[in-house]
Amino acid sequence: MNASSALEELVKLSGQVERAVVVDANGAVLGSTEDDAAEAQRLADAAGRALAVGGELHASTEAVRVEIELAEGGLFALREGGRTIAATTAPGATAGLVVYDLRTCLERIDAPKPRRRRVKVQEPPEEGDEA
Amino acid sequence: MRRLIRLVLLAALAVWAWRYAVGVRRPAERATVAFPDGSAIVLERGSPGFERLAAEARSALGR
Numbered sequence: 641m642n643a644s645s646a647l648e649e650l651v652k653l654s655g656q657v658e659r660a661v662v663v664d665a666n667g668a669v670l671g672s673t674e675d676d677a678a679e680a681q682r683l684a685d686a687a688g689r690a691l692a693v694g695g696e697l698h699a700s701t702e703a704v705r706v707e708i709e710l711a712e713g714g715l716f717a718l719r720e721g722g723r724t725i726a727a728t729t730a731p732g733a734t735a736g737l738v739v740y741d742l743r744t745c746l747e748r749i750d751a752p753k754p755r756r757r758r759v760k761v762q763e764p765p766e767e768g769d770e771a
Numbered sequence: 772m773r774r775l776i777r778l779v780l781l782a783a784l785a786v787w788a789w790r791y792a793v794g795v796r797r798p799a800e801r802a803t804v805a806f807p808d809g810s811a812i813v814l815e816r817g818s819p820g821f822e823r824l825a826a827e828a829r830s831a832l833g834r
Contacts, residue, residue, distance in 0.1 A: 686827045686830045686831035689827050701808065705804070706802065708802045708827070710800050712829070713828075715827065
């Protein structure tokens with residue numbers, strides 16, 4: 641399943657997630673529930689910065705999950721397997737369920753297929769050639 | 772004296788009602804950060820780092 645389809649399904653089934661975006665390890669948007677690419681990038685950037693801020697709180701490692709619950713809503717970001725999924729919710733969302741839904745969505749997205757390389761196979765010399 | 776007691780009781784009741792109403796309406800604001808080793812920290816309003824995380828969340832929520 642591609643990222644956009646998985647995110648559409650997430651929003652349909654979750655009931656708590658309002659907007660969501662998936663980005664790759666380089667920060668490029670793989671899929672989003674947003675029609676506006678700039679909005680999708682803004683959500684992705686905010687999630688990336690939140691993970692970076694979270695990482696600064698721990699001396700030895702980076703953050704893999706950030707859940708920020710505010711009176712005006714929530715921001716959730718989850719990093720797994722080189723990809724990051726970020727979502728916003730309405731106020732009072734159940735954090736555990738949102739994280740479960742995000743993880744499930746991320747698992748449904750197909751891993752990028754490795755590029756097939758053509759390898760030139762050298763044919764063995766025929767027996768008659770040696771003479 | 773009775774007037775004073777009545778006044779104190781009324782004030783206490785008003786404070787309790789105000790705190791109850793505000794507490795019910797406003798959901799708890801907090802941030803949870805988890806790390807690959809399985810550890811996690813929970814930040815509440817006023818703790819270091821919370822406001823920076825809250826600012827990022829607000830920028831994502833504000834359309």
